[in-house]
Amino acid sequence: MTLRLLVTPIVLGAAALGLTAASFAGQQPQPLQTQPLQTQPAQTMPPPRMPVPANALLPDTQALFDGYVRAGKMPGIVGAFGLGNGPTLFVSAGRVADGATAASAGPDSLWRVYSMTKPVTAFAAMLLIQDGRLRLDQPLSDFFPGFKTMRVLTSPDTSLASVPATRQITIRNLLTHTAGLSYNIIAKGPLLKEYERLGILPGAVSAATEGQARRARPRTLGEFATRVSTLPLIAQPGTKWSYSIGLDVMGAVIERASGMPFDRFVQTRVFDPMRMRSSFWTVPQSEVGRFATNYAFAGDTRVPLDPAATSVWLQPPSFPYGGAGLVMSARDYDTFLRMLQDGGTVDGVRVAQAATVATMMSNLLPAGVTFGGIGGTTGGTQAATPMGFGAGGSVYLADGPGGFPGKGTYGWGGAAGTIAFVDPKTRFRGTVMVNYFPADRWPVRQELVAALAKDAARFRR
Known part of the structure; x- marks a missing residue:
């Protein structure tokens, strides 16, 4: 869900790391077109993005993550942070499960994102609105x-x-x-x-x-x-x-409107064009080694709830759950956020019209309806800053304290603690992957802000 995660020190720190951001100031979304978009790759594709060794660049953030693991609060955690066209900074600690033989947590580890599926489903629906097969106010x-x-x-x-x-x-x-x-x-x-x-x-x-x-x-x-x-x-x-x-019912609508199974539509129009190869409705047996175990807390005791080796996610679901059905990597979710950040393009491929993305991340609530936040156990958050709601995620209607989160910041989170947000104006984005219930067992969001602030201050000395 949308987070108190974009504070002034974070953006300053990202800038200090050599990342650049273009300003969208003064640009107005164009009317949403209904003609089908021809998805075409650029003639020259950029080289694959490689993870930057962020532990040397964000030592306090790295220390925070290391401390979580050392204290036994979680077996592993991964963060992905980026600004504009700069390289994504991946910070990770620990393993995907308890035990010395579990794989190290990293950019390509697999995590249950639960309700962070909702923005993906909403984007699929927005593509059909763009195509003219759906209308926003259609019954x-x-x-x-x-x-x-x-x-x-x-x-x-x-x-x-x-x-x-x-x-x-x-x-x-x-x-x-x-x-x-x-x-x-x-x-x-x-x-x-x-x-x-x-x-x-x-x-x-x-x-x-x-x-x-x-x-x-x-x-x-x-x-x-x-x-x-x-x-x-x-x-x-x-x-x-x-x-x-609502987003689960939306999956059924996408099937009817597109004429193909919902999961196939998402694969064809979302995952494949963006080369998101670590996003699954069913985790293949071959990928179990990088799949995280999900845990549950009973007081201070953490117990495995869904071990990766015997996980329910290794078998096809009853049907693809548009509200909570995906397993994804931090790298893949960062790719999705980069596409939203850049108005429908990623790595030289246009996936959606800029107006489609702008509409998705705008306040789409009916007149007179407000959004006041939701409890953290579902992956939610409460915020003093006024918020609206776009397609599948919350939207800040004003700048937060000190200017961040910025007005227009869009995002959502998952019931097992995952976090995602993107500010389309500053083009700053972040993803955090963990897997445990309840999502708010530890104050990861607040402590992450403080750690990034310290990292930023170091670069300003």
């Missing part, structure tokens, strides 16, 4: 007719009593969590029981819990969306921000 019922006549709960936490919806759910509502849908990690009481009864459980946790969840879940995205359409809403569409399964 969801155009693709799944069952959503045409929804009902809205009058007391969502305690009763299934409901009234008719006064408006239809739109694509915008799915992308911004304003559809009135709920989530099995948010819902309570009888509504939660209905979600569980119908298998509206779009996410994997461990092999131990998967058997029961899989028996209840629908087997296809289309069936998933159809079942969701039978459930009551927690608010009238377009009137309230509430964290939801």
Whole structure:
């Protein structure tokens, strides 16, 4: 989720490391075109980006990460930070799991990104809007007719009593969590029981819990969306921000609108053009050696919840979960952020129109709806700075303290502690990969800011 991560010392430190940034000041997004974009590589491709040995450049950040591992707070951690066209700085410590034989954590280690899948799904939807196959304010019922006549709960936490919806759910509502849908990690009481009864459980946790969840879940995205359409809403569409399964339903819409399976569309239009070769819905057996184990904390005790060698992610999911289904490397997620930072291009390849990316990272909330943050256990954050919501991620509506996070900073995080953000104005970005529940067990975000500030001060001496 969007973080208190872009503070003045960080950007100064990045500049001091020899990185450069171009200013987008005064540039206005152009109207979003609906013609299909022809994805063409540049005639001359730049050489592959190589990781910079950042431990010598960011010693306090390295020391912070080393300290986490030494204190037993986590087995390993990886950070990726970049500014503009400069090289990505990778900082890592520890291993992908406990034990001396586990692989070292690094740029290409694999991590469950959970809700950091949402921006990827949202970007796929934005490509279809660009292509003219979707419209931002198009009714969801155009693709799944069952959503045409929804009902809205009058007391969502305690009763299934409901009234008719006064408006239809739109694509915008799915992308911004304003559809009135709920989530099995948010819902309570009888509504939660209905979600569980119908298998509206779009996410994997461990092999131990998967058997029961899989028996209840629908087997296809289309069936998933159809079942969701039978459930009551927690608010009238377009009137309230509430964290939801909207991006999972969006995956089903992408299938219908594109005419191909959702995961294949993402592979074809997102991962392949950007050479993101370490992004998986199912982790291949051949890649288990670099796959992190996910842990859970019981008090101060950390126990393996989903060991890599027997992980639920080694088997195909019931269907690809657009809200929480991806395993990715820090290098791949940094590539995705670089594309957003640079208005739809990466390494000489244009993946999307600049206006498509600008729209995605703008405040898309319906009139009168606000976003006030969300608890950290889901990968969320609270912030004093006003925030809006774009397609799949939060957006800062004003500069944070001292000018950072900058206005327009877009990002999201994951339930197992992962972090991602990009400031399109300064073209500064960051990714942090860890895997443990709950996501806010340690104050990584706040302590990272302080460490980077110290690194920046060293360069100003």
